[in-house]
Amino acid sequence: MKEIRIGLLGCGTVGTGAARILTEHADLIESRLGAGLTLKHVADIDTETDRGIRFGAGVFINDAWQVVDDPDIDIILEMIGGKTLARDLMMRAIENGKHVVTANKALLASHGNEILGAASRRGVEVAYEASVGGCMPIIKTLRESLVGNRISAMTGILNGTCNYILSRITDEGIAFETALAQAQAEGFAEADPSLDVDGLDTAHKLAILNALAYGMAINLDDIAVEGISSITPMDIAFARQFGYRIKLLAISKLREDAVEARIHPTMIPFSNPLSNVNANLNAVTVTGDAVGDVMLYGYGAGMLPTASAVVGDVVDIARNLLSNAAGRIPLFGCQPDRIRNISVMPLDEITMHYYIRFAAMDRPGVLSKISGILGNRGISIKSVQQKGRQSEGAVPIVMMTHQAREADVKAALSEISALDIVGVPPVLIRIEDENGDEES
Amino acid sequence: MKEIRIGLLGCGTVGTGAARILTEHADLIESRLGAGLTLKHVADIDTETDRGIRFGAGVFINDAWQVVDDPDIDIILEMIGGKTLARDLMMRAIENGKHVVTANKALLASHGNEILGAASRRGVEVAYEASVGGCMPIIKTLRESLVGNRISAMTGILNGTCNYILSRITDEGIAFETALAQAQAEGFAEADPSLDVDGLDTAHKLAILNALAYGMAINLDDIAVEGISSITPMDIAFARQFGYRIKLLAISKLREDAVEARIHPTMIPFSNPLSNVNANLNAVTVTGDAVGDVMLYGYGAGMLPTASAVVGDVVDIARNLLSNAAGRIPLFGCQPDRIRNISVMPLDEITMHYYIRFAAMDRPGVLSKISGILGNRGISIKSVQQKGRQSEGAVPIVMMTHQAREADVKAALSEISALDIVGVPPVLIRIEDENGDEES
Known part of the structure; x- marks a missing residue:
């Protein structure tokens, strides 16, 4: 029976969950994978607190660097989080030809292109199912x-x-x-x-x-x-x-x-x-x-749901190792030479429906002024609701707009806010409603 | 650029959908796979009806056997359905060392163990994501x-x-x-x-x-x-x-x-x-x-949602072919030597909540008789609703039970049906409600 050796960095919530699943379900996973997964080392700055898992002698250590440099280890689970130590350890693991499983969305979102490049050059996998949506695949x-x-x-x-x-x-x-x-x-x-x-x-x-x-x-x-x-x-x-x-x-x-x-x-x-x-x-x-x-x-979170995704990634990589198929799927799904720089549209250019609530002064002509300014900016009102007079202060006026451009809406609200007809700044909430334009 | 050759058997709804995706998204798929997928042959008894796809000369043929015997073809898409011809063609493709993608749940549910054995002996894959839940993975x-x-x-x-x-x-x-x-x-x-x-x-x-x-x-x-x-x-x-x-x-x-x-x-x-x-x-x-x-x-069905699952399977197999990793995952997820014969419990032994509607004769003592028989069988009633007298014929009595055993419920209903207090046989609908027993 072939054996795949794993090093776990960080035994916090998700790390503990992964260690638990790998330990408690060792036989179940073996029946599916056809090989054993062995947790060779678990590294954490705190090796004293009981995680409810019986690690063998010498498994639980303080030194994460020892784990990423251990030539016996095939897969590193980076469960430390953050963008400094986690990044350094991950890059060293990749350099050392180890495959990496991580739940670290902050690191991938900030340095994903760099990590992709390093992993792809070194022919190793970086798996990250647990980084988005916890257990959802x-x-x-x-x-x-x-x-x-x-x-x-x-x-x-x-x-x-x-x-x-x-x-x-x-x-x-x-x-x-x-x-x-x-x-x-x-x-x-x-x-x-x-x-x-x-x-x-x-x-x-x-x-x-x-x-x-x-x-x-x-x-x-x-x-x-x-x-x-x-x-x-x-x-x-x-x-x-x-x-x-x-x-x-x-x-x-x-x-x-x-x-x-x-x-x-x-x-x-x-x-x-x-x-x-x-x-x-x-x-x-x-x-x-x-x-x-x-x-x-x-x-989308929690010890075991997130750890379930981590273990799914570990088994995926283990299957590739058993078939000599590392790098079977490119890191972000697309062949590296086909990745494009697609720009993200500025919010100001986007068109959608809006909910706007004004805290309006309770005096004549306010509604007319507000709707006039919106109209001048090309913002068409789909419905409006004004609550009756209140004993003191402002009354809420709620408007739903037809499709309008964010920049126009913001400009109109800023113009309205500058007048003395509204109290606090208006509240703006965007609407996603694919049927919302039926009558427009 | 490596090329994977595909033979499609059956150009009905799902087959046409798969051919459309493979044709129209050839470049998109290549950008993800890093290789080309070529539809070498499409076989159907009807090669006349226009499927809205421009096949090259000689691609669309009548003879499915020619396709499964073509030594150039790597992956067979079995989109014929049914359990006779589809099965024979699939078994021949497997014998010929070809990988198979199918949406044929009837065939897998009836002959899955046999197909599993043949595929596993021959070292080929049979993929069937499209057989359950259409596009849902x-x-x-x-x-x-x-x-x-x-x-x-x-x-x-x-x-x-x-x-x-x-x-x-x-x-x-x-x-x-x-x-x-x-x-x-x-x-x-x-x-x-x-x-x-x-x-x-x-x-x-x-x-x-x-x-x-x-x-x-x-x-x-x-x-x-x-x-x-x-x-x-x-x-x-x-x-x-x-x-x-x-x-x-x-x-x-x-x-x-x-x-x-x-x-x-x-x-x-x-x-x-x-x-x-x-x-x-x-x-x-x-x-x-x-x-x-x-x-x-x-x-869960429809031309393109189902074909999307088929194409997902094709790319999975193609990735294995490119990495020489065929058989990377066992057909039913578990190593063949670890598959167990687990028995399915007879429905009679299962315990659950029930909804029962009686069409009861509108006369005194009926409710008492019904609930008496249920009680004798150990079936405890959680709520009962009897609609007021109707001008003619039977009145509906609706009961929700606490947890009861199917065999007991059926025996009680049969006993009640034998009396002259109910008209048509009672209606029985099972309930799944994990909170349904809170008060029991």
Whole structure:
């Protein structure tokens, strides 16, 4: 029986999960793979805390460099995270001719082109199914199953923390800050939640998916990103009246010679299956010219769901090793010499539907002024709702627009804000509704 | 540039779709594969009808045997269907050392073990992603992505025709026969719809999924199968009152040393994402010990969605050919020497919740008699609903049971039917509701 030797770097949540599956399911995996997977070394700065796994003598060590330099080891699992030590260790593992499995979307989104180049020159594999969507096999689906499709769009809920918080705000009508504090208390949000709630984690994932779907070089910097911290129960309630739910979506669409790629809170109709993806679940819909829409749905994070994806990658690489077929599939799905630099369209040039809520002064002529400015910018209003007079202060005016260009909408809102007819700055939420233009 | 040569047998709906994708996306596929795929021969008894594809001279021929015997051809696409000619051609292709891609679930479910043996002895691949769930990558997900999971259950809507018909009955309150006729008129049901509406097509698919999920030999014969022809708008309306929708489900669950595997109309709660899978869409939820639940959702049939899966398989095999890695993954995911004969539990031994509707004579003591007989068999009633007196004939009595054993339920219903207190035989619909036992 052939044996494949693995070195695990980082025994935190996902690393521990991978070690558990590899240990507890050793026989099950062997029955599928036809070879044994041996965890030769696990490296972590903390080798004292009990992970609930019985490692053999000498397996659990402090020195990650020893692992990446061990000539016996075939596959390195990089489960450290971050873009410094993880990157150095990964590059050294690649140099040493080792295959790498990682869940590190931040590293791939920032340095994916460099890693791709190094791996491809050295003839080793870098597998990263766990980096996007946890247990959902979105990387494999894009890179293998949909290989006969021209992909034209992807829409995803790719951050469980944001989805959990938005679901709490929606269900309980609580403020963002309260929902965030609850998510932190329940372990669904980090102590520093900014990477999640500001949308950057979702952008890392979309940058990876774009490369896979469109055969383009990784481009993180040009993806427009807006987080969920300004979402209020009031806007969620208005959305519901119009038949929409608010989700933090990663949206990408192939245009003629560019892609739209953006992360922002988005109103989607109840009829969109993504509107029913709640709590900390993830889902992604891929549109291809042959398949139409195909959707994957599952846990996007968590110890074992993420580790399941890691182990799937390990077995994939092990199968290639057993068949001498390393490099069987190019890292981002497209042959390196066919990867194109496709530009990401500036958000300002994109056209879509908008929800705008004004906190308007309660006096005559305000609605006329607002709609006049919008009209002058070519923004056509599909529906408007003004709540009756309130005892004090501003009244909410809610508008849904027809298709309008982002730059025009922003210019109009800035002009309106400069007048003394609205209180706080207007709230702007983008809408994705493929049936939204039926009457326009 | 290396070239892989393909022979297509059968240029019907799916065959035409595969030929279209291979032709129209030749360059796209080459950019991903790093080699060209050439359709050397297409064989069909009808070479006259225009398929909208420009084949080169001599490509489109009548003789399928010439194709499977052509020493130049690497991969055969068996798109004929059926279990006679398709089987003979497939076995000859395997003998000739050719790899095979098929969408033929009937053939695999009936002769999968034999095909597996022949392919494995000859060292060739038989790929069949298109046989289950059309474009949804359920085969790849089970065989590759979830390789680190012990799979404990699968629940699927795997027949678009049945789902379309049930959706029409649900939405419009029409009779099964009317909905079937509409589905036929719209091209969603065959002229002879029995394979679909009687549930056998779904059983074929479940037999394949069971083999993949549990490492068991194909076992079609022991799967209990009940179709949708007895589903009425009345039962759908009652289901709705109790918070359920009715779907034709393929259900399988791993028990200690056997599996439950059954196809029948099933009530599922609105909270189950499968309840929102409508029209001709398919979906399947897989439960694994690491991933929890993961769901795939998409078009389960149709020319291009199915052909997309076929082309995915072709590219997978082509990648193996380019790397000399044929046989990289065993046919049903498990090493042949580790496949076990796991028995399928008789339906009579399975315990679940039931919906039972009696057409009861409108006279005193009937409810007491019915509930007495159920009680004597150990069947505990969770809720009962009796509609008020009707002007003539029977009144519906609807009961939902707690967990009960199928054999006991059937015995009780047979005893009740023998009395003169019910008109037509009672209607029995099984319920899948993981929260249904909270109060029991």
